[in-house]
Amino acid sequence: MSSVSLSNWKAVEAEVLSRIHSRQWEPGQLIPNESDLAEEFGCARATVNRALRAIAENGLLDRKRKAGTRVATNPVRRATLNIPVIREEIEAGNHSYAYAVFSSKIEEPPLNIHATMRLNGDEPMLHHQSVHLSDGKPYVASDRWINLDAVPDILNADFKSISANEWLVANAPFTNGDIAFSATSGDASIAERLGAKSGEALFAIDRTTWNNDIAITSVKLVFHSGYQMRTVL
Amino acid sequence: MSSVSLSNWKAVEAEVLSRIHSRQWEPGQLIPNESDLAEEFGCARATVNRALRAIAENGLLDRKRKAGTRVATNPVRRATLNIPVIREEIEAGNHSYAYAVFSSKIEEPPLNIHATMRLNGDEPMLHHQSVHLSDGKPYVASDRWINLDAVPDILNADFKSISANEWLVANAPFTNGDIAFSATSGDASIAERLGAKSGEALFAIDRTTWNNDIAITSVKLVFHSGYQMRTVL
DNA sequence: ACAATTATTATGTGCATACATATAAAGATT
DNA sequence: AATCTTTATATGTATGCACATAATAATTGT
Numbered sequence: 087m088s089s090v091s092l093s094n095w096k097a098v099e100a101e102v103l104s105r106i107h108s109r110q111w112e113p114g115q116l117i118p119n120e121s122d123l124a125e126e127f128g129c130a131r132a133t134v135n136r137a138l139r140a141i142a143e144n145g146l147l148d149r150k151r152k153a154g155t156r157v158a159t160n161p162v163r164r165a166t167l168n169i170p171v172i173r174e175e176i177e178a179g180n181h182s183y184a185y186a187v188f189s190s191k192i193e194e195p196p197l198n199i200h201a202t203m204r205l206n207g208d209e210p211m212l213h214h215q216s217v218h219l220s221d222g223k224p225y226v227a228s229d230r231w232i233n234l235d236a237v238p239d240i241l242n243a244d245f246k247s248i249s250a251n252e253w254l255v256a257n258a259p260f261t262n263g264d265i266a267f268s269a270t271s272g273d274a275s276i277a278e279r280l281g282a283k284s285g286e287a288l289f290a291i292d293r294t295t296w297n298n299d300i301a302i303t304s305v306k307l308v309f310h311s312g313y314q315m316r317t318v319l
Numbered sequence: 320m321s322s323v324s325l326s327n328w329k330a331v332e333a334e335v336l337s338r339i340h341s342r343q344w345e346p347g348q349l350i351p352n353e354s355d356l357a358e359e360f361g362c363a364r365a366t367v368n369r370a371l372r373a374i375a376e377n378g379l380l381d382r383k384r385k386a387g388t389r390v391a392t393n394p395v396r397r398a399t400l401n402i403p404v405i406r407e408e409i410e411a412g413n414h415s416y417a418y419a420v421f422s423s424k425i426e427e428p429p430l431n432i433h434a435t436m437r438l439n440g441d442e443p444m445l446h447h448q449s450v451h452l453s454d455g456k457p458y459v460a461s462d463r464w465i466n467l468d469a470v471p472d473i474l475n476a477d478f479k480s481i482s483a484n485e486w487l488v489a490n491a492p493f494t495n496g497d498i499a500f501s502a503t504s505g506d507a508s509i510a511e512r513l514g515a516k517s518g519e520a521l522f523a524i525d526r527t528t529w530n531n532d533i534a535i536t537s538v539k540l541v542f543h544s545g546y547q548m549r550t551v552l
Numbered sequence: 553a554c555a556a557t558t559a560t561t562a563t564g565t566g567c568a569t570a571c572a573t574a575t576a577a578a579g580a581t582t
Numbered sequence: 583a584a585t586c587t588t589t590a591t592a593t594g595t596a597t598g599c600a601c602a603t604a605a606t607a608a609t610t611g612t
Contacts (some may be wrong), residue, residue, distance in 0.1 A: 163402040263552035269502030269522040287502040287520035319496035385572040
């Protein structure tokens with residue numbers, strides 16, 4: 087086997103992955119403990135620990151104190167999605183970016199927004215609707231609610247030069263958020279804004295963010311027809 | 320400030336996050352280097368390193384050797400999606416799981432499958448179509464192509480007791496894969512299998528996996544109407 | 553037989569030190 | 583002024599050691 091010393095964690099990671107993939111270590115099987123592996127690989131236990139931890143974070147190993155480390159049986163795969171600012175996503179593809187506001191006014195939010203944002207009910211809410219354009223063509227429609235108690239300054243923002251999303255990213259940090267991906271036919275007005283046929287299947291992202299339990303914003307993004315969000319495993 | 324010593328990396332992580340969120344360290348700003356922070360927090364540099372690394376992995380800090388660490392300006396948020404085995408997803412919700420195969424035969428794949436899987440063209444391919452049911456109701460339709468050169472044994476699998484996906488998870492490890500999320504109206508036959516109205520917007524996942532450049536399988540999963548895939552930020 | 557207690561063990565983490573490596577910045581050379 | 587070379591520096595990582603912690607296994611007591 088590998089009697090050469092694997093003395094960096096990337097090499098150890100690769101060797102362990104190879105043993106998993108080659109089924110030398112089968113799903114469910116207990117693998118040797120860190121000390122033994124360190125001895126076999128000719129490195130420190132901390133190095134093995136770093137490698138195994140990285141693999142476990144990816145879901146391919148299950149680790150438990152005292153019980154040891156075993157190969158995951160039904161590896162719940164973890165895919166990491168990058169959620170960029172729309173402008174950067176468009177410009178990264180060498181397209182020109184533009185942004186149009188349809189409506190921006192203080193309104194009472196509907197019940198579902200009230201519930202997802204966990205509002206008290208007395209917050210003044212800004213309802214902001216816009217479209218991001220790529221090369222002049224509609225790319226994604228945004229329907230956003232903003233808690234003005236949390237970010238009152240947004241009323242002074244100039245949405246001709248910056249999108250609500252980018253203003254918030256720059257000015258309203260959040261500690262946690264929910265995000266959901268789904269398919270929608272969209273209502274007629276959103277379809278129209280996107281230049282999509284009414285009833286066409288569109289990819290949607292719903293995202294709500296909080297700063298220490300204070301709701302900041304909730305947005306529904308409906309993408310143009312044919313949009314795919316991709317990543318690697 | 321905090322003259323009490325933060326001598327574990329979780330505490331350091333929390334303190335750094337708090338400084339970012341409170342804008343004590345603003346977006347784009349260079350933060351003190353690891354040694355200085357270690358001194359301030361009264362811990363080892365390795366501990367600070369561990370904390371900053373964890374934050375950077377989440378996209379909130381940008382780190383570069385010699386240049387130092389700065390608060391990310393447009394934090395590309397990273398969301399981690401758990402991609403479970405369908406059966407477990409259904410059973411986790413306390414629903415009963417069932418699985419029905421519609422068709423399973425060796426066929427010539429269409430061009431798009433040929434391209435996404437990067438096939439040579441001479442591989443024998445198994446075309447496997449099925450539906451997963453939750454409490455007897457269609458949950459997700461699966462349209463799968465399997466490279467029999469890579470996993471010939473699958474012809475002996477008994478798909479009455481185990482789904483193709485679970486068989487593959489257990490018997491055909493992969494080293495890398497692509498995954499894409501989208502919305503589709505589905506074709507009429509898929510809609511029918513799902514008990515969905517034709518033309519209804521459905522959430523879809525396309526996933527292709529390889530084992531060291533050998534294509535294993537490519538699958539299109541079309542979920543029932545209203546399905547959402549969710550996670551936290 | 554069962555419950556409560558204690559011991560054991562594998563992972564989790566912290567620390568001091570050393571060296572590796574990328575790269576920005578300064579300096580030398582053309 | 584432009585390019586190449588050197589230097590300085592912040593992060594990246596390996597190591598040996600120590601101790602913390604969770605959870606299983608063994609033991610004890612009823």
